[in-house]
Amino acid sequence: MREPKRYVATAGTIEESLAALAKFPGMLSQAFRRWKRVRMIIEEEPERRSLDQNALQWKWCSDAAKQGDMDAEDYQAFCKLHFGIPILRRDSEEYREAYDRILRPLPYEQKLELMKAPFEWPVSRGMSKKQLTEYLNRVYVHFTGLGFRLTDPGLKGIGPEQYREAS
Known part of the structure; x- marks a missing residue:
């Protein structure tokens, strides 16, 4: 043990x-x-992420899959790698050390694969509510910047105190 x-x-x-x-x-x-x-x-x-925030990130990946050229799991992996990992590396020396030692040396395609099942490198599950809000803001800015339409967080029962759309 x-x-x-x-x-x-x-x-x-x-x-x-x-x-x-x-x-x-x-x-x-x-x-x-x-x-x-x-x-x-x-x-x-720190206050942990809410289940509604978690559901919203998956809903947005599903929204993107309906409008883009990848499936929801691929968009989720992309978001974890490009938006979530930088937040956790910035905020946690332990996380940064583990990522830099294990994943950083790998080719980009392998990093994306490790974000998905069956590996599912932990990203959003370890985030605080504040970190996940920042993550969701980055996801929102990215996808809406590409012209995707994403589900309004208010429809998922998430109030403005839990999630603020990026301006």
């Missing part, structure tokens, strides 16, 4: 925090056995 790089407990309420605290003695024991010294940090947990 692979050892974790870190031990994490996330909470959104006081009750969840107290439940997480109950797990700390076990996590601390394991951490001290492995590392001898540990650093404990309490920080804000």
